Amino acid sequence: MEAVMKNFAIFAAALAALSTLPAVIVGAQEYKAGSIEVDQPWSTATPRGASVAAGYVTIKNTGTEPDRLTGASTAVAGKVEIHEMTMDNGIMRMRPLASGLEIKPGQTVELKPSSFHLMLMNLKGPIQQGMPFKATLMFAKAGSVDVEFAVGPVGASSPPAQDAHHH
Amino acid sequence: MSRQVSRLMVIMTASFATLACCLGVIAFVGSRIGTGSVQAAAIGGPIHLTDQNGQPFSDQDLKGKSFLVFFGFTHCPDVCPTTLFELSEVMRHLGKDADRTAALFITVDPERDTPQALKDYMSSFDPHLRGLTGDQDAVAAVAKAYRVYYRKVPLEGGDYTMDLTAIVYLMDKEGRFVSPFNMRRTAEAEADDLRKHL
Numbered sequence: 001m002e003a004v005m006k007n008f009a010i011f012a013a014a015l016a017a018l019s020t021l022p023a024v025i026v027g028a029q030e031y032k033a034g035s036i037e038v039d040q041p042w043s044t045a046t047p048r049g050a051s052v053a054a055g056y057v058t059i060k061n062t063g064t065e066p067d068r069l070t071g072a073s074t075a076v077a078g079k080v081e082i083h084e085m086t087m088d089n090g091i092m093r094m095r096p097l098a099s100g101l102e103i104k105p106g107q108t109v110e111l112k113p114s115s116f117h118l119m120l121m122n123l124k125g126p127i128q129q130g131m132p133f134k135a136t137l138m139f140a141k142a143g144s145v146d147v148e149f150a151v152g153p154v155g156a157s158s159p160p161a162q163d164a165h166h167h
Numbered sequence: 168m169s170r171q172v173s174r175l176m177v178i179m180t181a182s183f184a185t186l187a188c189c190l191g192v193i194a195f196v197g198s199r200i201g202t203g204s205v206q207a208a209a210i211g212g213p214i215h216l217t218d219q220n221g222q223p224f225s226d227q228d229l230k231g232k233s234f235l236v237f238f239g240f241t242h243c244p245d246v247c248p249t250t251l252f253e254l255s256e257v258m259r260h261l262g263k264d265a266d267r268t269a270a271l272f273i274t275v276d277p278e279r280d281t282p283q284a285l286k287d288y289m290s291s292f293d294p295h296l297r298g299l300t301g302d303q304d305a306v307a308a309v310a311k312a313y314r315v316y317y318r319k320v321p322l323e324g325g326d327y328t329m330d331l332t333a334i335v336y337l338m339d340k341e342g343r344f345v346s347p348f349n350m351r352r353t354a355e356a357e358a359d360d361l362r363k364h365l
Contacts, residue, residue: 051242
């Protein structure tokens with residue numbers, strides 16, 4: 001009887017641990033939480049001494065309700081903001097999206113160079129090629145999604161080559 | 168009566184505004200189809216800055232060299248490192264010819280981009296690329312000469328970013344503007360193009 005109780009306690013604890021897992025890892029570079037699918041997070045190595053970096057990722061809303069990327073956090077940066085970069089007549093502008101980035105039902109939003117990106121600020125150290133880092137993306141409805149960013153070379157404008165099979 | 172007068176005034180004002188607009192458009196188009204030499208004279212000019220080694224750098228140091236100029240800042244996560252990486256690739260493809268040109272990265276954020284900060288940053292790129300900074304006035308003077316727009320934009324928590332004209336300029340041996348340097352080609356094609364101007 002005691003053994004059964006003990007087993008049950010372990011089972012309950014395991015169940016509790018599972019239920020707090022924010023996301024289910026679907027593939028090596030693909031993550032899912034509720035109706036939100038997060039694909040291929042990547043970044044680039046930073047030039048020496050740089051204190052900012054950009055994070056890119058593809059987000060798909062498979063549900064019927066709009067959701068919103070509201071923020072992100074990572075141990076490698078003091079803070080992360082969601083920015084939009086625009087290029088107009090040769091003038092580059094970067095603006096924080098104060099209320100986050102909406103992902104409509106059925107919509108796929110790409111955070112990519114010269115567009116939406118996660119602005120990693122106050123970097124705690126260099127981001128180095130081939131050294132992935134973990135981050136948590138926060139969604140208004142889907143909650144938080146733990147992901148890992150692959151890191152390409154300095155100045156790369158597309159995801160690291162080893163992820164090519166996703167396209 | 169006074170209502171009629173005021174209506175007439177409105178019509179006259181509107182007509183005048185329309186005329187002014189037309190004249191403006193004609194003047195604008197006229198300037199666009201003006202001779203190349205007029206345009207060339209409009210972009211570029213003296214440079215009196217400090218390089219990443221803390222040494223003074225002026226346009227006199229570029230005499231007899233065609234060169235590329237790009238304005239940016241190190242707190243720029245995307246366009247700046249990408250452009251500097253591509254310019255590094257151009258230099259690599261130029262091989263020995265890279266010594267006959269120059270590529271300048273002029274910061275518009277001298278407050279944070281000290282010579283030491285630029286020295287670190289530029290060490291990640293081809294050694295032919297030169298990072299330049301200076302005091303606010305010196306940077307403003309060069310930006311004005313190159314018709315570069317830049318502006319500090321505050322972010323939360325006392326941080327800031329910059330709006331700026333992110334164009335690579337190709338300048339000739341006399342320091343005159345040739346054209347914007349198209350960075351949407353392969354590094355090899357860009358190097359071949361630049362070589363024609365050396």
